[in-house]
């Protein structure tokens with residue numbers, strides 16, 4: 611009886627984490643997240659496939675996101691891309707002016723419990739080739755970082771960085787990047803966006819040094835919406 615009990619407890623302890631991730635997978639499948647999001651790699655390789663994209667890829671969600679942010683987002687999605695996932699699909703010409711049409715939002719409306727399980731599962735979807743621990747967060751020269759991001763690289767031509775409404779609309783807002791994105795992933799993506807998405811309309815920056823990328827990662831990671 612006593613040893614049976616111990617075996618039972620051990621069994622629960624051993625299978626519990628796996629069962630939890632499996633629950634998250636079931637939540638993702640039953641909510642049909644895969645109808646809009648690509649849940650398995652590799653990334654698409656043609657412009658036609660990019661234009662057909664309904665929502666951002668999630669097959670490397672575990673490399674990209676911070677889990678706490680995911681848990682909140684999956685219960686109450688906020689708008690991240692002012693002109694939608696593929697901006698060119700949502701902008702039309704109205705009397706010689708570009709006007710943003712209806713931008714589809716994320717359909718996820720999970721309960722707190724389901725969101726936690728789904729986030730656990732999404733965090734298991736990783737790109738094993740990404741270097742972990744490469745971003746060095748700490749004290750950094752904010753004024754220098756801003757010169758690099760805004761004046762030299764013009765990152766705000768496409769991104770809203772300081773706040774909603776200020777900056778370009780063709781890609782994700784970054785003013786909450788510190789709560790949302792894994793610093794190692796920011797480093798990897800900014801250094802080589804095409805590794806993650808071969809047809810993404812953000813250029814790689816081969817002329818920047820490691821210390822430039824560290825400045826960018828530190829600056830973006832300091833951006834947190836209250």
Ligand code: HEC
Nearest residue numbers: 641642643646664665666688689690691714715716717718
């Ligand atoms: C009807 C299509 C649709 C469905 C179904 C859907 N989503 Fe989304 N999702 C979107 C769109 C569109 C966006 C982009 C929103 C934006 O950028 O403002 C998005 C964004 C996201 C993001 C942020 C991705 C990023 O890179 O910024 C996550 C995470 C996410 N969805 C998870 C889920 C999960 C998990 C489910 C299922 C529970 C789900 N979504 C169901 C359309 C969908």
Ligand code: HEC
Nearest residue numbers: 666695763764765767768780781782796800810811812826
């Ligand atoms: C020509 C437009 C353009 C410029 C300029 C640009 N980006 Fe991007 N950026 C993009 C696009 C497009 C994406 C990916 C779109 C998506 O996932 O929906 C992206 C994605 C990102 C992401 C990931 C955001 C996320 O939530 O998925 C980061 C971080 C980023 N860019 C940082 C930068 C930095 C730093 C600079 C300046 C060095 C920069 N970008 C300049 C177009 C641009």
